[in-house]
Each structure stands twice: as structure tokens, then as C-alpha cells.
Amino acid sequence: MELLFLGTGAGVPAKLRNVTSIALKLLEERGAVWLFDCGEATQHQILHTSLKPRRIEKIFITHLHGDHIYGLPGLLGSRSFQGGESELTVYGPKGIKEYIEVSLSVSRTHLQYPLEVKEIGEGAIFEDDGFIVEAMALDHALPTFGYRVVEKDKPGVLQVDRLRENGVPPGPLYKKLKAGETVTLEDGMEIDGMEFLGPSIPGRVVTILGDTRVCSAAVELGKDADVLVHEATFNRDQVEMAREYFHSTTKQAGETALQAGAKRLFLTHISSRYAKESWGELEKEAREVFPETYMANDFMEYIIPVKK
Structure with a gap:
């Protein structure tokens, strides 16, 4: 289980940060990749990695702002040209089905694989023998979800x-x-x-939030998570601006991780107003509240260790 950050910027693409997309690589667990959001040029970002679009099994959209969905039609189309034949499921708020259908219809894009689009509400939106994915509504300018991916416990080692x-x-x-x-x-x-059999091996928990103000749902989704991915569009001093634009500060992200009891926090959705020289300071602001904080950058990878 591994996180690959494909885009970590906010609003519009920038030279050093593309807009939002995160891949959860489950190659060992299920031979697949799950994508969270698909901002403009996500498929271009993928070209700089070893990720194969045909491996993408599920795409979870947090909300319908352009910086989270404008790359979706292109990626869906390219997956056909790149040998994708297995079924792909897209999850997202109401409206995602119409957006995809109109985009593909107007552009006369014909997919060579089965595509299922599920408009979701709160609660468990997917479950099989290995994983449960839960969604909860966050506090943003339009309907937005955060996702909690729970790996089920595995049998212990055979003695x-x-x-x-x-x-x-x-x-x-x-x-x-x-x-x-x-x-x-x-x-x-x-x-x-x-x-x-030895003791069962506890499953891992990964929480990936969409854009949000401070809210109780973010804490609930991140409870005891091995990894919490939280937006930090503004620095700690811009509390009022963050509230006005339905976003969070670095400090607020740290406070959410602390309240949730998460093990590690990654900051993402960083505004382009902050130059590279200030990224360390943004990270430091959150670390003063939650020491296990790390600033996410495009193409950063993090292997989520197996619990013992």
C-alpha cells in the first residue's frame, strides 16, 4: 500500500504543483490503483511515474470543482487507448454522472471497457473481502466528501x-x-x-479529505488513521480568509490530525501564493501542533508500513 501524490496544488496549475490528484497504489493487495480526484493534466503527471492507467480500478471524486475533475474525461478516454479493458468505477457527489456522460458524448469518446459511475451519499460506499471505503460530507462551498479507506485485518502467520x-x-x-x-x-x-495461526495482522487506515473548513467529519474520518491527507490552502495567520473561502490553514490541519489521533499527516492543496522557499515554514506551522506532519509535493511517494 503506497501513496503517490500526482498533484498537490490549489485552484490552478502552477510550475511546481499541479492541481489535485492522489493515487493509492494497491498493487500487492489487489493488483490495482485507486485514484482520488483527477484535476487538469493528471494523465500528464502520470506519464512521469511508473503508474499504468489500465491499473486504475476506482476513482473517488471529492467534489465537482474544476481543479478536482477537469482531468477526468481525458484520463477515461486515454485508458482505452492504453490497453485498459477491465471495469472502472467512479464514485462522487451528485452531478458526477452527468459531467462524465456529457463530456464523453459531446467529444464522441467511446470507451473500450465497462464504466460504472456511482453518485454517493454518506456511509460505506464500497466493501469487499479486503477493504471498506467510507464517505462523509465535509464543509466546503459545494457538496464535498472525504474518504476513509480501511484495510481489513489479515490472518496471522501460519506456525x-x-x-x-x-x-x-x-x-x-x-x-x-x-x-x-x-x-x-x-x-x-x-x-x-x-x-x-499467529495473531491477526491489523489492517491499515488511509484518510483522504477533500477541500474543507474545520469540521467534526474530518476528525471522524481521520480517527486513528495511519495516514491523514488534509488540505492546507492557507498559512496559520489567514484564518478568516480560510473560512471565507471554505478552506483550512496549516495549523487547523495539524489540529484535526491531533484530535483524530492520526499517526501521520500530509499537507496538500497548497496555494500558489506560497513560493517554494516558504514551504518549510508552512510545514513547521502544522508541526508545532502535530509533529508527524509532512508537506506533500508532486510525485512524492510514501509506503504505508504493515502493522505488526
């Missing part, structure tokens, strides 16, 4: 030494035992796989 001591030879039976099944040996002895 091979104990199995050998009990006369279970290595082989196909180990796979069944690893799955917690009960197997019968040639001598009739039954072995319960659950009795030979």
Missing part, C-alpha cells in the same frame, strides 16, 4: 514449526490451514488451521 511437530508435512494442506480451514490427515487426524 509452520508447530505443524511439523504435529506431523503435518509441508504441501498443499498448508494453504488450506493458512485460510483457517480444518484438514484431515491420512491417519484420520483432524487439524484446525485456526489453532496454528
Whole structure:
């Protein structure tokens, strides 16, 4: 599980920061990539990485402001030309379905893969054997969601030494035992796989917020998260401006991470008014509240460690 920041700027593209898009790479977990927002030129940003558009399985849109969706029609079309054949699902607020359908229809873009668009509300919007994705409404100028990705706990490590001591030879039976099944040996002895598994491995939690003012939903989504990605459009002194434009400051992002009990905070959606020389100071402002804060930059990658 790995985060790849494709765009970390706010509002309009800048020389050093493109507009918002974040990839959650789940290549080991499910051989796929999930994309969060798709601002203008996201597919150009992808060209500078090892990410393959055909691997993108799901796209989660936080809200319908242009800096979060203007790259979506182009990426959907390019995925066809680049060998994408597997189904792709787009999740987002009401209006995302019309936006995609009109964009593809007017441009006469024909996709070579199944596309499903789901307009969401609050609550669990996706669940399978490995993951749950939950959404909650944030406080922005138009309907906006934050997403909480929860990896389900995994079975513990199979205790091979104990199995050998009990006369279970290595082989196909180990796979069944690893799955917690009960197997019968040639001598009739039954072995319960659950009795030979170590402690379960806790799943990881990744929270990616859309644009927002300070709100309780952001804290709830980020509760005990291994990683919290929070916008920080303004510096700590511009509280009133942040409120007026429905955004957050660096300090407010740090306070949200602290209240949520998150383990690590990444600041993103940085206004172009802040030159590169000031990025360290922005990071410092949040770190004074929440020490495990890191300023996200375009193409930054972070591997989310497995819990022990």
C-alpha cells in the first residue's frame, strides 16, 4: 500500500504543483490503483511515474470543482487507448454522472471497457473481502466528501514449526490451514488451521479529505488513521480568509490530525501564493501542533508500513 501524490496544488496549475490528484497504489493487495480526484493534466503527471492507467480500478471524486475533475474525461478516454479493458468505477457527489456522460458524448469518446459511475451519499460506499471505503460530507462551498479507506485485518502467520511437530508435512494442506480451514490427515487426524495461526495482522487506515473548513467529519474520518491527507490552502495567520473561502490553514490541519489521533499527516492543496522557499515554514506551522506532519509535493511517494 503506497501513496503517490500526482498533484498537490490549489485552484490552478502552477510550475511546481499541479492541481489535485492522489493515487493509492494497491498493487500487492489487489493488483490495482485507486485514484482520488483527477484535476487538469493528471494523465500528464502520470506519464512521469511508473503508474499504468489500465491499473486504475476506482476513482473517488471529492467534489465537482474544476481543479478536482477537469482531468477526468481525458484520463477515461486515454485508458482505452492504453490497453485498459477491465471495469472502472467512479464514485462522487451528485452531478458526477452527468459531467462524465456529457463530456464523453459531446467529444464522441467511446470507451473500450465497462464504466460504472456511482453518485454517493454518506456511509460505506464500497466493501469487499479486503477493504471498506467510507464517505462523509465535509464543509466546503459545494457538496464535498472525504474518504476513509480501511484495510481489513489479515490472518496471522501460519506456525509452520508447530505443524511439523504435529506431523503435518509441508504441501498443499498448508494453504488450506493458512485460510483457517480444518484438514484431515491420512491417519484420520483432524487439524484446525485456526489453532496454528499467529495473531491477526491489523489492517491499515488511509484518510483522504477533500477541500474543507474545520469540521467534526474530518476528525471522524481521520480517527486513528495511519495516514491523514488534509488540505492546507492557507498559512496559520489567514484564518478568516480560510473560512471565507471554505478552506483550512496549516495549523487547523495539524489540529484535526491531533484530535483524530492520526499517526501521520500530509499537507496538500497548497496555494500558489506560497513560493517554494516558504514551504518549510508552512510545514513547521502544522508541526508545532502535530509533529508527524509532512508537506506533500508532486510525485512524492510514501509506503504505508504493515502493522505488526
